[in-house]
Amino acid sequence: MEVKKFTGGIRIPHYKSFTEHKEIKKASLPGELVIPLLQHTGAPNEPLVKVGDKVKAGQKIGATDKFVSAPIHASLSGTVTAIEPRPYLTGQKVNSIVIAVDEKQDELELADIDVGTVTKEEMVKAIKEAGIVGMGGAAFPTAVKLSPPPDKEIDALIINGCECEPFLTCDHRLMLEKPEELLQGIELIMKMLSVDKAYLCIEDNKDDAIETVRQKNTNPQIVLLRMPTKYPQGSEKHLVKATLDREIPSGGLPFDVGAIIQNVGTCVAIYEAVRYKKPLIERVVAVTGQNLKDPQNLMVKIGTPIGHLIEECGGIVEELAKVVIGGPMTGKAQESLDVPVVKGTTGVIVLPPDMAIEDMEYHDCVRCCKCVEHCPMLLYPNQLSIFCEAYMIEEAAEWNALDCIECGICAYVCPSKRPTVQLIQRTKPLIREIQSKK
Amino acid sequence: MVNDARKFIVSSSPHIKDEGTISKAMRDVFIALMPVTLVTIYFFRFYAVFFIAVCLVTAILTELLFRNLMNRKARPGDWSALLTGLFVALLFPATTPWWQGVIATFLAVGVAKELVGGLGWNRFNPALFGRVALILLAPLFAFVYSWFEPLNVYLGSIDVVTQATPLAMMQRGLEMPPLSQLFLAFPGGAMSEVSPLAILIGAAYLLYKKHISWRIPVSILATVVILTLIFGANPLYHLITGGLLLGSFFMATDWVTSPFTDKGKIIFGVAIGILVVIFRVGFSITEGVAYSILIMNFFVPYIEWKTSRSHFGKIKAVPVPMANQK
Numbered sequence: 001m002e003v004k005k006f007t008g009g010i011r012i013p014h015y016k017s018f019t020e021h022k023e024i025k026k027a028s029l030p031g032e033l034v035i036p037l038l039q040h041t042g043a044p045n046e047p048l049v050k051v052g053d054k055v056k057a058g059q060k061i062g063a064t065d066k067f068v069s070a071p072i073h074a075s076l077s078g079t080v081t082a083i084e085p086r087p088y089l090t091g092q093k094v095n096s097i098v099i100a101v102d103e104k105q106d107e108l109e110l111a112d113i114d115v116g117t118v119t120k121e122e123m124v125k126a127i128k129e130a131g132i133v134g135m136g137g138a139a140f141p142t143a144v145k146l147s148p149p150p151d152k153e154i155d156a157l158i159i160n161g162c163e164c165e166p167f168l169t170c171d172h173r174l175m176l177e178k179p180e181e182l183l184q185g186i187e188l189i190m191k192m193l194s195v196d197k198a199y200l201c202i203e204d205n206k207d208d209a210i211e212t213v214r215q216k217n218t219n220p221q222i223v224l225l226r227m228p229t230k231y232p233q234g235s236e237k238h239l240v241k242a243t244l245d246r247e248i249p250s251g252g253l254p255f256d257v258g259a260i261i262q263n264v265g266t267c268v269a270i271y272e273a274v275r276y277k278k279p280l281i282e283r284v285v286a287v288t289g290q291n292l293k294d295p296q297n298l299m300v301k302i303g304t305p306i307g308h309l310i311e312e313c314g315g316i317v318e319e320l321a322k323v324v325i326g327g328p329m330t331g332k333a334q335e336s337l338d339v340p341v342v343k344g345t346t347g348v349i350v351l352p353p354d355m356a357i358e359d360m361e362y363h364d365c366v367r368c369c370k371c372v373e374h375c376p377m378l379l380y381p382n383q384l385s386i387f388c389e390a391y392m393i394e395e396a397a398e399w400n401a402l403d404c405i406e407c408g409i410c411a412y413v414c415p416s417k418r419p420t421v422q423l424i425q426r427t428k429p430l431i432r433e434i435q436s437k438k
Numbered sequence: 439m440v441n442d443a444r445k446f447i448v449s450s451s452p453h454i455k456d457e458g459t460i461s462k463a464m465r466d467v468f469i470a471l472m473p474v475t476l477v478t479i480y481f482f483r484f485y486a487v488f489f490i491a492v493c494l495v496t497a498i499l500t501e502l503l504f505r506n507l508m509n510r511k512a513r514p515g516d517w518s519a520l521l522t523g524l525f526v527a528l529l530f531p532a533t534t535p536w537w538q539g540v541i542a543t544f545l546a547v548g549v550a551k552e553l554v555g556g557l558g559w560n561r562f563n564p565a566l567f568g569r570v571a572l573i574l575l576a577p578l579f580a581f582v583y584s585w586f587e588p589l590n591v592y593l594g595s596i597d598v599v600t601q602a603t604p605l606a607m608m609q610r611g612l613e614m615p616p617l618s619q620l621f622l623a624f625p626g627g628a629m630s631e632v633s634p635l636a637i638l639i640g641a642a643y644l645l646y647k648k649h650i651s652w653r654i655p656v657s658i659l660a661t662v663v664i665l666t667l668i669f670g671a672n673p674l675y676h677l678i679t680g681g682l683l684l685g686s687f688f689m690a691t692d693w694v695t696s697p698f699t700d701k702g703k704i705i706f707g708v709a710i711g712i713l714v715v716i717f718r719v720g721f722s723i724t725e726g727v728a729y730s731i732l733i734m735n736f737f738v739p740y741i742e743w744k745t746s747r748s749h750f751g752k753i754k755a756v757p758v759p760m761a762n763q764k
Binding site for chain 2: 006007008012013091166237241247248249250251252321322323324328329330331332333334335349351355356357358359363364365366367368369370372376377378379380382400403408409411412413414415416417419421422
């Protein structure tokens with residue numbers, strides 16, 4: 001099938017060679033788990049345990065009755081030692097359940113359900129109970145995403161295996177090592193949504209993954225698409241445009257044009273939740289970067305501090321460096337290595353000093369148009385950066401600041417080193433404030 | 439646990455950045471001007487070296503002065519002032535009195551650039567502004583010329599006789615040198631006019647480095663070719679004379695003073711092409727390229743406003759809510 005190209009975007013060096021050929025390895029047990037009560041987009045969970053309680057691996061320890069939410073589970077058995085605010089990847093502190101991990105761990109008890117007979121309702125319930133959220137980074141509760149409003153007609157499922165951010169390889173390895181689980185997960189979601197077409201999109205820098213999945217795939221309704229390697233190919237809006245040639249309207253979501261998007265990691269988690277009733281207590285994390293002795297793809301228990309993973313990979317080579325959670329284009333730099341891995345953590349990247357850019361001095365816009373040329377939303381980031389810098393909020397709104405997907409290309413290409421994406425992020429809430437007053 | 443006494447660098451995303459910087463881009467333009475500069479030095483020897491040096495030094499001093507006066511940080515290593523200085527120099531004939539170069543460079547860097555806010559905020563191409571200001575101030579100089587006369591320096595005779603610019607020769611109906619000679623190298627007119635070939639080599643470098651887009655030069659040149667054909671002139675002579683190539687590839691494509699929209703670039707180029715032909719054919723003015731670009735510089739914000747693209751996901755029927763409230 002022909003893949004439509006979207007305008008804008010950019011080829012960036014992808015730095016994936018550190019981990020792309022390394023098999024997923026189980027990380028060793030950490031001494032302590034820090035499980036934030038809020039690690040998804042939506043309402044925070046209430047703790048279901050008290051300090052001093054013994055918890056078993058897989059036990060639900062936090063939940064809420066709000067609709068847009070996902071419960072959390074103990075990833076390992078142990079004792080709750082504290083329920084208090086702990087550092088979170090955004091830099092703020094988030095109320096978290098701290099568990100001292102038992103040295104002796106029991107096998108996780110798993111069910112084995114015949115996936116051929118489960119109903120839609122049972123599947124949604126299983127996904128909700130397992131606490132599954134989007135594992136590509138956005139962490140939107142999956143059960144909510146898979147229950148679109150009844151007036152929206154869904155005719156296509158898009159599976160995002162692009163992994164367009166540099167450095168990250170967790171989805172790549174998952175496609176290579178768990179293709180059956182992935183394909184069965186896709187079939188389950190198709191059944192839930194009653195769609196008869198699914199598109200699995202993989203960028204052409206992962207041809208081995210495309211080949212592996214193609215060999216395993218027997219279902220003609222699952223179409224493999226080889227996408228050009230171009231950032232931000234994995235953005236929802238651009239993936240829908242590239243596969244279906246449909247444009248999600250400003251402020252809209254994929255279901256507005258009849259599509260639902262799931263990340264490959266989420267598909268595998270969905271399969272495991274429906275088949276084994278396995279809660280989302282572990283995920284693949286690419287622990288990578290030039291400044292790490294031995295980069296790895298690790299299967300990590302949710303709540304493991306990133307410092308534990310860095311030690312597992314041989315530690316940091318040089319002293320001063322930058323540690324990023326997520327991809328280098330949109331991820332967050334960390335102050336502390338106590339920050340835990342959560343459900344949406346795709347990677348931990350340790351950058352060397354020469355790449356560890358600080359917030360640098362920037363200059364006036366010289367209107368070179370590099371950001372205009374590459375902006376995937378076809379905005380004018382040059383204008384936005386000037387308006388946002390000067391707090392000219394109405395002008396920023398007029399130039400469609402709210403449509404920015406914050407992919408970071410404008411700041412990446414800028415020869416004046418203007419932090420355009422940061423300026424736009426700062427302005428968005430101000431625009432919403434003004435618009436809500438009107 | 440890992441020792442947390444270490445400090446990590448915390449800054450906002452993206453955490454990787456492209457290596458391009460303004461000074462690298464400016465340096466590339468400087469490099470792109472080297473072929474024509476070398477040809478000009480070959481022809482005019484010390485006169486060219488001296489005049490260019492005067493303009494470069496003036497540019498740097500002017501920038502320092504204005505940045506100090508306006509309390510802005512000086513930008514060492516930024517090639518922007520140097521580049522303006524070189525551009526101004528190349529717009530004059532090599533034997534121009536040096537103090538004219540000083541005045542033009544001072545106006546270009548000081549008034550057209552720094553006074554309006556510095557690089558990025560100037561509405562008009564600084565070098566062209568400096569050059570045209572001197573042309574317009576020429577009647578004034580008639581009075582003071584004799585005062586400055588003692589300041590003129592004599593650097594000895596040069597092999598080539600400086601000739602009138604080929605465009606002026608063409609317009610006076612003089613016999614023209616052969617096209618091939620004009621194209622390769624011909625010592626006439628401004629220093630940048632000596633070799634269209636050298637300009638094209640520089641332009642190719644800029645295009646290769648992606649510092650300029652094809653839209654502006656192609657639309658200017660195509661317009662000039664079509665219109666001169668209509669008026670029955672030889673388009674080839676028009677293409678390679680009067681600084682049209684330098685103007686199209688180096689001046690009109692200036693980032694700061696050209697439109698940032700794709701459609702706008704084409705409109706901008708076509709308009710410049712039309713103006714050039716009007717000036718040359720209609721008024722027999724040899725500085726048509728400079729005037730045309732400066733005139734169109736003025737309209738850039740309007741062109742941008744009229745040609746901005748609609749963004750991804752925009753539904754045409756729904757107006758942008760805030761736009762109506764103005």
